[in-house]
Amino acid sequence: MGQVTLEINGKSVQASQGITILQAAKSAGVEIPTLCDDGRLEPYGACRMCMVEIEKKGRTRLVASCLYPVEEGLSVQTESAKVTKIRKMLVELLWPAGQQYAKKYGVTRSRFATGMADCSLCGLCVRYCAEVKKSNALYFKGRGIDRKPALVDGPHATCSSCGECFSLCSGGWVVASRA
Ligand code: FES
Incomplete structure (x- = not known):
């Protein structure tokens, strides 16, 4: 190459x-x-x-x-001025997942945080389950602000409870939703 x-x-x-x-x-x-x-x-x-x-x-x-x-x-x-301005906003918008970059961008709180574990729609859990585990036990449910990862249940359930998706979720949503 x-x-x-x-x-x-x-x-x-x-x-x-x-x-x-x-x-x-x-x-x-x-x-x-x-x-x-x-x-x-x-x-x-x-x-x-x-x-x-x-x-x-x-x-x-x-x-x-x-x-x-x-x-x-x-x-x-x-890290141009335009880039850092957008990142600061994303840190707030994608809270709590974005919180890991709060210090770097001088953000002390989010105006949009709900105070609960929330999903940033990064798709890591859904994609990992499909691409690495080949299990497709998770999918995206709903549209717009209601869009969230969900577990396939019923007769088509394929989750083996491996728990590997938990560590991928920086916002804590997966853990909270399975508790
Ligand atoms: S869009 Fe590039 S890391 Fe999320």
């Missing part, structure tokens, strides 16, 4: 063609916050916490680094 050269935070980085900006940054020692990324799973692009600012042919835009592939000559800023 070919190599491309891009710039991440002003530093020249070589990366294999086809990998994402997030993967290239990780290899270069640059940490980008994520909530729905897991190296064992297909990229999902749900949380937008990994948003970065890219510059290409003189034009800048915001992209999800877990989905966007590296390109020759791309310039990436992982």
Whole structure:
């Protein structure tokens, strides 16, 4: 596979063609916050916490680094003013999962927190169960603000109670919903 050269935070980085900006940054020692990324799973692009600012042919835009592939000559800023402004908002909106980045972005509380374990819709539990466990014991139920992961029950139930989805849930929703 070919190599491309891009710039991440002003530093020249070589990366294999086809990998994402997030993967290239990780290899270069640059940490980008994520909530729905897991190296064992297909990229999902749900949380937008990994948003970065890219510059290409003189034009800048915001992209999800877990989905966007590296390109020759791309310039990436992982903590630009625009990016950090959005991340601060996401930390609040995706509370309590986003709370792990609260200190980094100077957020002390969320205006949107319900005070209970809540689901950030990162999909890690549903995707892990399907992609790694091949079990499909979880699915997304409902639409809009009512959308939540749910356990398939009844005659089609396939949950083996392995409990592996618990540790993936940074918001604590899975644990609370199974209690
Ligand atoms: S980690 Fe990229 S959108 Fe969630």
